[in-house]
Amino acid sequence: MLNVFNTADDVLTALAEYFVILANEAIKKNKKFSVALSGGSSPKKLYELLATSYHDQVEWEKVYFFFGDERNVPQDHPDSNYLMAKKALFAPLMIEPANIFPVDTSLEPKEAAKKYQEEIEEFFDEDEQSFDLILLGLGDNSHTASLFPHTPVLHDRVPGVSEVFLQDQQVYRITLNAPLINEAQNIAFLVYGEGKAIAVHHVIEDDEDIEEYPAQLIEPIVGDIQWFLDEAAASLLRHK
């Protein structure tokens, strides 16, 4: 479902409220809420908003934080998704380390992916369900998480975590693959700014071409998917 708002601030507020509703529902039902955070440039303001305006609206000690993807850099590197979330969300809310599951980027990428998959499997072993919420962004090249155009991970068929080598940047990333993302109870894309309009159009309305538009792989099996867009990002959509 598409949710289009006038401004980026409106989008962020709507997604923060959606997060709070899902968290409280899951905590009421299962006594915990599991979320995989997105990285990159878009979600920082969302995390800051949750940590300030919504700090007293969730039992944060019952929230378990994972990452949809991670750069293969140390946890104190400026490109680290973990570092961004730590500064914007974990530190202000004083989240206990036991509730945070960062990717172990001290390992070789393949090993880091394997270990992260094992941690996820162990966490969900008891209740046999997947994430309550996976937050995603959308790159202007139509990647989401670290599912980049023309990378082998696009052909993963078994839910898991994979390493991805980006030829143009000569760097690795670690990512949940599409089958694992699609097991989530809820998936929310956060996309704002005119720079994302072409990608939004391709992913939502263009013919299927997963090599070019990997975010088209995201189709929850039984869960719900919501797009949170501003007018600028939605400007090339024919149907809103």
Ligand SMILES: O=C1O[C@H](COP(=O)(O)O)[C@@H](O)[C@H](O)[C@H]1O
């Ligand atoms: O889902 C995600 O999307 C972004 C792209 O977002 P951007 O705001 O940086 O353009 C991606 O790179 C990020 O790591 C990921 O979690």
